[in-house]
Amino acid sequence: MDDFFFSLLLAGISVGAVYALIALGLNLTFWTTKTLNFGQGSLMMLCAMLTVFLSSQGLAAALAVLGSLVLVAALGMFIERWTVRPALTSSGGSMGWVVSTLGFGIFLQGMAAKYFGSQAMAFPDLVFTAQDFVTLFGQYVSLQYLVVLAVAVALILTFEIFVRCTVWGHAVHAVSLDPELALVQGIPVRRLILGSFMLSSILAGVAGVLIAQIGGTVDPAFGFDLVLLGFVAAVLGGMGSSLGALVGGLLVGVISKLVGGYVSTAAEHGIAFALLMLALAVRPQGLFGRPEVSKA
Amino acid sequence: MKISRRSLTLGAAALAMPSLARAQSGTIKFGFTAALTGPFNEFGEGINRGAQIAVEECNKTGGINGRMVELAEVLDDQLVPDRAVQNLRRILDNREIVGLMCPSGSGPTLAIADMIQADGRPIINPQAQTPAIVYPHGLDKPPRPNLFSISIGNLVESEKLAAALSQFGRVGILHESTGYGVTGADLVRKAIIGRKPGARVTVESYNQRAQDMTAQLVRVQRANAEAMLVIGLGADFAVIRRNMSRLNINLALFGAAGAVTVPYIEGAGDLVAGTRAVNHAAFGHRPMHGAAQKFVDLYRAKFGTDRWYGPDAANPLISLAGTVGSGYDCINLLIDAIRRAGSTAAPDMVRALDQTKDYEGATVRRISFTPQDHVALKLEDLGTYEMLKRGERVVLELRD
Numbered sequence: 001m002d003d004f005f006f007s008l009l010l011a012g013i014s015v016g017a018v019y020a021l022i023a024l025g026l027n028l029t030f031w032t033t034k035t036l037n038f039g040q041g042s043l044m045m046l047c048a049m050l051t052v053f054l055s056s057q058g059l060a061a062a063l064a065v066l067g068s069l070v071l072v073a074a075l076g077m078f079i080e081r082w083t084v085r086p087a088l089t090s091s092g093g094s095m096g097w098v099v100s101t102l103g104f105g106i107f108l109q110g111m112a113a114k115y116f117g118s119q120a121m122a123f124p125d126l127v128f129t130a131q132d133f134v135t136l137f138g139q140y141v142s143l144q145y146l147v148v149l150a151v152a153v154a155l156i157l158t159f160e161i162f163v164r165c166t167v168w169g170h171a172v173h174a175v176s177l178d179p180e181l182a183l184v185q186g187i188p189v190r191r192l193i194l195g196s197f198m199l200s201s202i203l204a205g206v207a208g209v210l211i212a213q214i215g216g217t218v219d220p221a222f223g224f225d226l227v228l229l230g231f232v233a234a235v236l237g238g239m240g241s242s243l244g245a246l247v248g249g250l251l252v253g254v255i256s257k258l259v260g261g262y263v264s265t266a267a268e269h270g271i272a273f274a275l276l277m278l279a280l281a282v283r284p285q286g287l288f289g290r291p292e293v294s295k296a
Numbered sequence: 297m298k299i300s301r302r303s304l305t306l307g308a309a310a311l312a313m314p315s316l317a318r319a320q321s322g323t324i325k326f327g328f329t330a331a332l333t334g335p336f337n338e339f340g341e342g343i344n345r346g347a348q349i350a351v352e353e354c355n356k357t358g359g360i361n362g363r364m365v366e367l368a369e370v371l372d373d374q375l376v377p378d379r380a381v382q383n384l385r386r387i388l389d390n391r392e393i394v395g396l397m398c399p400s401g402s403g404p405t406l407a408i409a410d411m412i413q414a415d416g417r418p419i420i421n422p423q424a425q426t427p428a429i430v431y432p433h434g435l436d437k438p439p440r441p442n443l444f445s446i447s448i449g450n451l452v453e454s455e456k457l458a459a460a461l462s463q464f465g466r467v468g469i470l471h472e473s474t475g476y477g478v479t480g481a482d483l484v485r486k487a488i489i490g491r492k493p494g495a496r497v498t499v500e501s502y503n504q505r506a507q508d509m510t511a512q513l514v515r516v517q518r519a520n521a522e523a524m525l526v527i528g529l530g531a532d533f534a535v536i537r538r539n540m541s542r543l544n545i546n547l548a549l550f551g552a553a554g555a556v557t558v559p560y561i562e563g564a565g566d567l568v569a570g571t572r573a574v575n576h577a578a579f580g581h582r583p584m585h586g587a588a589q590k591f592v593d594l595y596r597a598k599f600g601t602d603r604w605y606g607p608d609a610a611n612p613l614i615s616l617a618g619t620v621g622s623g624y625d626c627i628n629l630l631i632d633a634i635r636r637a638g639s640t641a642a643p644d645m646v647r648a649l650d651q652t653k654d655y656e657g658a659t660v661r662r663i664s665f666t667p668q669d670h671v672a673l674k675l676e677d678l679g680t681y682e683m684l685k686r687g688e689r690v691v692l693e694l695r696d
């Protein structure tokens with residue numbers, strides 16, 4: 001295989017897998033509440049920064065990541081309780097959650113800048129360094145890229161199995177279809193909603209840690225662009241579909257890299273949004289989504 | 297009661313007396329807007345610290361003819377041009393401000409340049425690199441009358457970088473997609489081709505904060521580049537260096553002055569070894585010249601061996617010159633101009649700055665301006681450094 005193509009493909013798949021994780025996080029809250037947490041980018045940033053901070057305090061890397069994930073999960077609960085629920089229950093605009101989740105994300109950015117400083121912080125190598133590699137089909141393959149890919153795909157598959165094969169997964173599905181009927185059936189809808197926000201935040205945190213390892217630094221503004229690309233991946237794959245999130249993320253990652261490599265690096269970022277516009281125009285439900293039908 | 301015109305005049309004069317007296321005896325005020333917070337605050341907070349040291353040093357020696365100096369308006373723009381414009385408007389509305397320093401970065405500085413030129417008060421540029429800041433109508437035309445610069449300009453930096461890069465036949469340039477990056481890349485490309493007409497230069501751009509630069513790097517690799525230059529800021533340079541390692545790309549690596557800063561060293565870790573960069577020569581010489589050593593000692597005494605200074609007390613980071621030292625020099629130049637002019641009136645200060653001759657700065661050894669030449673830093677003020685790992689520390693050694 002051509003070295004040039006292979007390098008672009010591998011990088012595209014690897015970063016695409018991270019977009020897929022973010023997309024899955026967005027899907028989760030969409031299922032239970034039909035809302036998206038636009039503060040996901042800040043949760044990614046906060047998890048990565050907390051990992052750096054806890055590591056610098058002498059905590060083992062695995063514990064630092066775990067501690068950070070617990071904290072962002074708690075923040076996920078807070079977001080549901082104080083930014084989404086009031087916006088959904090208020091009599092006025094049903095889109096208030098867009099502003100409130102985004103606003104909370106900006107608040108987290110400010111807090112991170114105040115307590116950790118606004119400069120880029122070096123992110124530690126967790127499992128492998130940028131120099132570690134394996135040779136695959138005669139090609140040089142970075143282990144960091146492979147770890148990112150493996151973790152992201154494993155999480156998405158685990159989640160898919162959870163939704164399809166467990167009672168709780170079926171309950172989430174039921175809530176996504178009709179929360180009121182689910183409540184009547186005795187499903188703890190409130191707890192499921194809270195859980196979806198916590199899990200969505202954990203997925204954002206994992207994505208933040210994975211991508212920070214690729215870049216090597218993290219600062220308070222980290223994550224904002226990434227959540228936009230995750231959103232594109234979610235829409236492209238089909239809002240609410242796990243398989244769609246994975247395929248959408250990989251498509252966005254690979255196409256961006258190939259366009260950057262073969263056409264122009266200046267077009268690398270823009271192509272993702274061109275894909276979004278195309279998807280909305282040609283297939284608004286996305287690749288794996290179902291068209292929404294509403295009865296009068 | 298009849299009030300005569302004479303008594304009215306006398307009354308007005310009496311009322312005006314206290315403010316006149318205050319103006320004569322009050323502090324001499326300077327102001328500036330800079331990125332004091334935000335992701336680029338290593339530059340803005342840096343010049344702020346330099347300015348503070350200059351002011352304290354001046355006041356300790358009795359000020360200017362007995363009048364103390366003060367940083368009266370120091371505002372934060374986070375390197376956002378619009379905010380820099382708003383801040384400068386507020387600063388210029390304060391008529392007591394007699395001299396200013398430009399913001400960090402070409403974007404904010406270009407945004408405020410016309411405003412300050414129209415106002416007429418003197419301003420000195422510590423860090424912004426684009427030539428249009430000083431020479432808006434071209435290099436063969438006169439500079440802005442009241443805007444002076446001691447920064448590492450793109451022109452002189454590109455000459456120095458081209459001197460080092462023209463030993464290679466094929467060169468890749470990776471630049472951020474800002475005005476600083478685009479102008480810098482274009483100037484370096486022209487300078488390399490000017491020195492070596494057969495050289496092949498591949499130019500690629502990236503957006504600040506991109507987390508993966510594979511596409512840019514493999515394009516440079518595909519062009520068979522032997523050396524690569526990065527024109528951007530330190531955190532992005534760290535991403536590029538790590539990405540090079542993941543792709544097993546081994547080229548002679550060069551960085552512009554803005555790239556080889558603390559975030560690069562922290563973010564890329566051991567991988568920085570071997571990177572070459574152009575930066576102020578003043579801090580690379582041993583012993584340093586008098587003004588540089590004095591500034592370094594003052595900084596260490598006030599702030600210690602912090603992030604800007606680096607961990608080695610005997611060898612401050614070279615980037616301290618550009619991030620902090622240039623702010624120190626700017627305020628000192630304004631103070632020197634007031635002393636020589638014997639006045640804080642803008643035309644007198646501008647005239648005095650125009651006549652600055654061989655002033656010993658910390659970052660530029662001999663600063664001179666003329667009415668035609670408002671750029672102090674020349675080719676000989678720059679050095680080419682190589683980053684080396686010594687034990688746990690990264691050091692920059694002056695090579696040329």
